[in-house]
Amino acid sequence: MTRKRFVTLTLIPAIGLLATLALVSIAGAIWFSVMNRTLRSADYEFVGLHNFLRLLRDRRFFNALENSIIWEAITVIGTLTLAVLLAVLIFETVKKPLWRNLICFAFLVPVLLPRVAAAFIWRFLYSPSLGVINYLCGLVGIGPVEFLANPSLALISVAVVDIWQWGLFFTVILLKLLETLPREPIEAAKLDSARTWEIHAYVTLPMLKGPLISLTLVKAVESLRSFDLIFVMTGGGPGTATETLDLYAYQMGINMGGRISYASAMSVLLLIVTTMAFVIIWKAGKKWTN
Amino acid sequence: MANITCKNIVKSYGAHPVIEGLNLEISDREFVVFLGPSGCGKSTMLRMIAGLEEVSAGHIAIGGTDVTDLPPGERGVAMVFQSYALYPHMTVADNITFGLRRQGNSRAEIAPRLKQVADLLGLTPFLERRPKNLSGGQQQRVAMARAMIKTPKVFLFDEPLSNLDAKLREKLRTEIRKIHMQLKTTTIFVTHDQLEAMTIADRIVLMRDGQIEQMGTPDEIFERPRSRFVADFIGTPAMNFVRAEIRAGDELCASGGGLTLTLSPHSFPDLVAGQKVELGLRPARMELCGQNSHNAIHGTVVLVENMGAEGQVITNVAGAEVSFVTKDFRSLSPGDPVTFSIAPDHIHVFDPETGRSLRKD
Known part of the structure; x- marks a missing residue:
């Protein structure tokens, strides 16, 4: 048996299973999206693109779409910014390996927490009456602040939790990447009279461009799957202030109306939009690295 | 400045x-x-x-x-x-x-x-x-x-x-x-x-x-x-080192390792008979010579290394390896007896304990 055949044969079962699972659910979603099925009744009929056309007139859908885009932007930019700033700060100030390792270990803990646990911890921290954050705000004369009940603060407050979990994790990755860089270009920059921030802005971070783009993509994909965090912390509220597309699809399809065809149409649309967006970002990223 | x-x-x-x-x-x-x-x-x-x-x-x-x-x-x-x-x-x-x-x-x-x-x-x-x-x-x-x-x-x-x-x-x-x-x-x-x-x-x-x-x-x-x-x-090929002892006599000379060499009394005024020394002989400062030449060293060719214009000849002198450089290396082959010499001015003498040079000029 040739090596190539062996590889093909051993890969087929796993890839077959994964492909079946992915394709069956996508096919199922497309099938549902052109019907008018609900959970209340057993009968249904073909309605064509009716669900999709209704979506385009649904204000709540556009609100959810807007929330999703804002969520994506805040969490991706916030995570990467926090990670870059913290990694550079630790790289420049903490020189002892022992302290660095302790910090890295501490920074890994948040991402190891189950999402639901993290969500509950922060719900308590944010609580207007019991929360430690409001206690601290009270000390400086602010508040109590309704972090999760104030529509203009709620989405950002939840995003902070996501950035806390992933930003610290990415800090560890970036710090390790900075440590692997050759020392000489940094020293050459020092001799070229570059200040510390200039060394990182013009030398080290550009040298890490490839890994930074990969991290951004990973975080962008991860941010799409934030259902659990938002669901536990606000449930999409107050009102629809934190309702993202996946939350709205869940509310429509399972929780409230049981209108699974409508929810399926939303999922299919979400799938198309995100696939297109990521292909464009991927291509742009590749071009930029070269 | x-x-x-x-x-x-x-x-x-x-x-x-x-x-x-x-x-x-x-x-x-x-x-x-x-x-x-x-x-x-x-x-x-x-x-x-x-x-x-x-x-x-x-x-x-x-x-x-x-x-x-x-x-x-x-x-x-x-x-x-x-x-x-x-x-x-x-x-x-x-x-x-x-x-x-x-x-x-x-x-x-x-x-x-x-x-x-x-x-x-x-x-x-x-x-x-x-x-x-x-x-x-x-x-x-x-x-x-x-x-x-x-x-x-x-x-x-x-x-x-x-x-x-x-x-x-x-x-x-x-x-x-x-x-x-x-x-x-x-x-x-x-x-x-x-x-x-x-x-x-x-x-x-x-x-x-x-x-x-x-x-x-x-x-x-x-x-x-x-x-x-x-x-x-410093120097390629590297210097030869030979352990020797200063001999009493009319001339200042050192012998050991199968060779006896006259030294310049002007360069080494402080050497006394019986003193143990280490001689340093640069291969590039030695050359083929006749049997009875001054400071002649007799040995057997072990290996000849061709470096193009010159060759390094590695010889066996009373059991130790001594090398020298010559342009006429092509006539030599392993096993040949060979005689070469060094001028007294080019001999270095070191204290075997401290490694310091004993030269005074």
């Missing part, structure tokens, strides 16, 4: 001292080479002058200004690294001008200077390329251009030619020397290659275990090594 003064320099990592109380004076426009085996502290010394390593104790002054506590960028030095240390994501032009831009010079001011150094080093066709698209020699030229464009007070070279092949190394060595003759900037060049040091230096600082073993012109180091270590380190 950019003379360099190092006073009582100490460098230690934890409790382990690498350099202990080193004193060094380098005058303006001088080309000094730090030479020594790996781990002798020569690179550490250079990096301390550059400001990339902290000095544990002592002071460094450049051009009369104490720079011991100044950051690297404010010392007026430029450095060329062994690994070139180019910024991989920038074009050649951006690499060269990075330092000037950081100092706040405008593009209009920088452009003519860039053109000047690029022309001087033959880099004009490559200015828009990235370092990864250049050969090793071209990359090293970019590193040199990056150092030169800043018109520093001092050039520091940290084994800049070690990563290049032999031919290119020779070419760049000549170029560096020519550039120094043109710009006359005070230069420190670190290398472990003694031939490179001999050919390029005004003055060699030979280091061993964090201390200066000998300082002097290439000729002084080669002809008047102050210790066995220096004599052994």
Whole structure:
């Protein structure tokens, strides 16, 4: 048996299973999206693109779409910014390996927490009456602040939790990447009279461009799957202030109306939009690295 | 004026001292080479002058200004690294001008200077390329251009030619020397290659275990090594060492290891009969001679190494290997008896205990 055949044969079962699972659910979603099925009744009929056309007139859908885009932007930019700033700060100030390792270990803990646990911890921290954050705000004369009940603060407050979990994790990755860089270009920059921030802005971070783009993509994909965090912390509220597309699809399809065809149409649309967006970002990223 | 003064320099990592109380004076426009085996502290010394390593104790002054506590960028030095240390994501032009831009010079001011150094080093066709698209020699030229464009007070070279092949190394060595003759900037060049040091230096600082073993012109180091270590380190093929004893008699002579050699009484006035010594005989200072010549050494050819114009003949003299260099090596083959000699002036004598040279002139 040739090596190539062996590889093909051993890969087929796993890839077959994964492909079946992915394709069956996508096919199922497309099938549902052109019907008018609900959970209340057993009968249904073909309605064509009716669900999709209704979506385009649904204000709540556009609100959810807007929330999703804002969520994506805040969490991706916030995570990467926090990670870059913290990694550079630790790289420049903490020189002892022992302290660095302790910090890295501490920074890994948040991402190891189950999402639901993290969500509950922060719900308590944010609580207007019991929360430690409001206690601290009270000390400086602010508040109590309704972090999760104030529509203009709620989405950002939840995003902070996501950035806390992933930003610290990415800090560890970036710090390790900075440590692997050759020392000489940094020293050459020092001799070229570059200040510390200039060394990182013009030398080290550009040298890490490839890994930074990969991290951004990973975080962008991860941010799409934030259902659990938002669901536990606000449930999409107050009102629809934190309702993202996946939350709205869940509310429509399972929780409230049981209108699974409508929810399926939303999922299919979400799938198309995100696939297109990521292909464009991927291509742009590749071009930029070269 | 950019003379360099190092006073009582100490460098230690934890409790382990690498350099202990080193004193060094380098005058303006001088080309000094730090030479020594790996781990002798020569690179550490250079990096301390550059400001990339902290000095544990002592002071460094450049051009009369104490720079011991100044950051690297404010010392007026430029450095060329062994690994070139180019910024991989920038074009050649951006690499060269990075330092000037950081100092706040405008593009209009920088452009003519860039053109000047690029022309001087033959880099004009490559200015828009990235370092990864250049050969090793071209990359090293970019590193040199990056150092030169800043018109520093001092050039520091940290084994800049070690990563290049032999031919290119020779070419760049000549170029560096020519550039120094043109710009006359005070230069420190670190290398472990003694031939490179001999050919390029005004003055060699030979280091061993964090201390200066000998300082002097290439000729002084080669002809008047102050210790066995220096004599052994400099010169290819390496010096022969023979244990011997000073004989009483009309002439000052030493014998041992199957040979008896007359020494110059003028050079070694303090030697006394019965004193144990170690003789140093440079292969290049010995030549084939007749049976009864003065200071003749008799041996059997073991191996002949062809070096082109000359050959190194390795012989067996009373059980020990002694080599010499001759142009007439082609007539010799292994097993042949051979006689060669050395002039008394070229014999080095060392104390076998301390390794110090016993020469007095």
